[in-house]
């Protein structure tokens with residue numbers, strides 16, 4: 001053994017070199033890379049004149065974001081049970097996808113996709129007919145799956161969703177407490193008349209809201225990590241002192257008046273400014289929505305005109321809740337609240353709230369200024385979320401669970417963490433707020449909370465004109481909730497998706513029309529549409545659209561907006577002073593019921609009571625959401641086009657194999673009888689015979 005070792009010449013007499021020479025360096029690839037002189041030998045140099053491309057090593061060594069294994073695909077679900085193969089090949093799918101990806105650059109931008117070539121566009125045009133036909137079939141199949149399984153998911157929203165809905169519902173119930181309780185049908189009024197071509201003209205801006213007074217929303221350009229909107233957040237609480245969280249146009253703080261008095265004040269304000277109608281944006285948005293039930297309070301109040309004569313003014317107020325809505329609406333409303341809470345950083349809200357409280361005029365560029373950590377707390381109301389709530393760690397709101405202890409041990413206001421979003425139960429948070437504010441029965445519960453100041457409202461005078469009939473002057477007031485980095489106003493709108501594994505649900509005409517109205521009422525506003533998974537509350541995609549783009553995409557729908565408002569206002573003319581309710585049911589189509597206060601002996605049509613039964617869920621479930629061929633991140637990732645069956649054979653659902661005629665072991669009782677015919681049927685199996693049965697089972701298996 002040692003012989004071999006000795007035989008090997010360990011000392012090869014190579015001239016020892018301690019220093020690297022220049023020639024070595026020139027031949028050394030690492031050195032070339034470091035000096036950035038390395039040329040990729042694989043790149044052919046057809047044209048000698050052109051300098052070969054230098055490699056950008058910074059880019060190459062930068063951490064890979066397009067690493068497919070680690071890349072986050074929002075709402076990637078297991079494959080749906082595809083019943084058949086697509087009529088298009090997987091290569092055609094890929095070519096169409098290239099075209100679609102170019103049209104939707106915001107969808108999964110981290111996932112590289114080649115630019116579509118002429119050839120790809122040609123293929124797209126050639127197979128378009130086949131694709132459209134397949135889409136129809138696919139959408140029908142999605143409907144069948146809705147009835148078979150998906151609708152079950154919508155029936156029971158998560159407890160956290162119900163909590164948020166419930167909170168808003170209670171606030172609305174309190175708002176209605178000063179209005180009459182029983183109403184009966186007075187008239188049926190049409191909400192749309194197709195013959196009219198009306199237009200809306202802005203006549204005067206009475207009260208404007210400086211956008212720097214609204215919080216700035218952080219809209220992610222790209223959903224590259226798990227983003228769930230279901231997180232602990234502040235919810236409104238009914239306040240006995242402030243039954244209606246409303247700042248009257250000539251006041252600075254939230255009014256303590258009941259709703260009926262607020263209507264009276266608004267009517268006087270309208271008449272003073274030369275209008276016979278005053279409406280909240282929310283009331284008019286309801287008029288735009290015909291596929292869901294709603295109820296809005298309407299008051300006709302006598303206001304004193306400039307010449308001292310009384311004039312009737314119609315006040316249309318925001319939607320209230322007479323009964324709890326169906327599961328889908330509850331989810332949508334809760335998601336709207338949660339989405340706004342998730343996108344608007346708490347720091348921003350605090351800043352706005354603080355500015356307002358101190359009565360300081362906010363200076364420009366203050367958005368990035370950090371809020372003083374030791375200042376007062378902004379929220380002392382938290383919802384108690386259930387255990388499966390996913391707290392997504394957004395940079396905007398860091399979750400600090402230890403803040404709970406902080407508050408518990410030392411109920412000092414100054415110890416509240418600014419970004420604290422904790423797991424408080426309602427009882428706990430109430431205890432905290434009680435200890436801080438010393439709340440009595442009729443005292444304010446919204447003081448020092450995010451709801452002390454509702455979003456600022458602008459008041460504008462509009463004229464709805466018709467070529468053939470009278471014009472209506474109306475004051476419309478709308479809240480301004482968020483703005484973008486570039487300074488424009490943002491409208492945040494969720495679309496709840498219940499069939500995300502099959503595709504995106506179509507945005508309803510209702511939603512488009514009410515957004516078109518909101519855009520019309522604002523200057524320089526954009527829409528942020530977030531698709532949220534109905535089951536998990538995860539965001540699947542976020543699209544921001546400018547007002548121009550939105551209204552041009554949905555030109556037909558947007559055009560009907562002034563018509564609807566004009567028609568409704570015309571119908572409300574000439575009403576006697578008093579309180580009314582405008583009620584809409586899906587079955588009414590483009591009509592609404594005008595209810596007046598119940599005077600006769602007949603049973604009322606509507607009773608405002610807290611214990612009213614909830615709306616019929618089944619009614620809404622019978623209308624399946626329609627799937628639309630919108631590109632979602634997972635389409636791009638899986639290389640399949642939206643609203644088409646799979647091009648990959650292995651993704652087809654496996655036909656359930658007919659169970660082979662298996663020799664089943666006969667039931668033990670029968671076996672027992674066969675083995676021991678003399679034993680009684682009621683006899684229990686003795687423990688020692690267990691082995692015997694096992695053996696028997698093994699033999700027959």
Ligand SMILES: [Zn+2]
Pocket residue numbers: 239240241242443444445446447
């Ligand atoms: Zn209050």
